[in-house]
Amino acid sequence: MLSENKLKNARLAIIIASIAIPLVVAILFKVKIPGVDLSFLPTIYAIINGVTAILLVAALVAIKSQNKRLHEGLIKTCMILSLLFLACYVAYHITSDSTIYGDINKDGIRDASEELAVGSTLVIYTIILLSHILLSVVIVPIVLFTYFFAWSGNFERHKKWTKFAWPLWFYVAVSGVIVYCMISPYY
Numbered sequence: 001m002l003s004e005n006k007l008k009n010a011r012l013a014i015i016i017a018s019i020a021i022p023l024v025v026a027i028l029f030k031v032k033i034p035g036v037d038l039s040f041l042p043t044i045y046a047i048i049n050g051v052t053a054i055l056l057v058a059a060l061v062a063i064k065s066q067n068k069r070l071h072e073g074l075i076k077t078c079m080i081l082s083l084l085f086l087a088c089y090v091a092y093h094i095t096s097d098s099t100i101y102g103d104i105n106k107d108g109i110r111d112a113s114e115e116l117a118v119g120s121t122l123v124i125y126t127i128i129l130l131s132h133i134l135l136s137v138v139i140v141p142i143v144l145f146t147y148f149f150a151w152s153g154n155f156e157r158h159k160k161w162t163k164f165a166w167p168l169w170f171y172v173a174v175s176g177v178i179v180y181c182m183i184s185p186y187y
Helices: 004-028 041-064 068-095 112-118 121-151 155-186
Strands: none
Touching: 004 068, 004 121, 041 068, 041 155, 068 121, 112 121, 121 155
């Protein structure tokens, strides 16, 4: 059994990470490193999101089949993939200008004719993107606390949190792939 001090320190670390990650990402968005071409990264982090979604389904199947060891390994892999995604995402955005959805001629502006060409898909893209971004911030403490409850042996609480942690994490992973597929023609 873990000491109360270790549990308290772990909770504090989760809270700090949950605040620091979005703050650091927001700050790094203001940093631009010119002359570095990491234009291949969006494809990589879309693949990471896709693999994460698949492994989350596999983890769900594993735990439903009472295979706790496989479940734990898959969830740990998903957490590592999520960290790798974050590193790739930040690296891309500090070295590249943001891509504008519908910017067909890639001049950095979506003019009226381009807006007309993309039509209602712009609204769909924006809704998916904004929900993806918002939930990617919200999911950090939820996933970490859900994992923490299992790690600390509080499986009842782990199960309760998983009921909303899993679908949110899955949505973030899948919506990341959808966002990539929608924006990739404009890279």
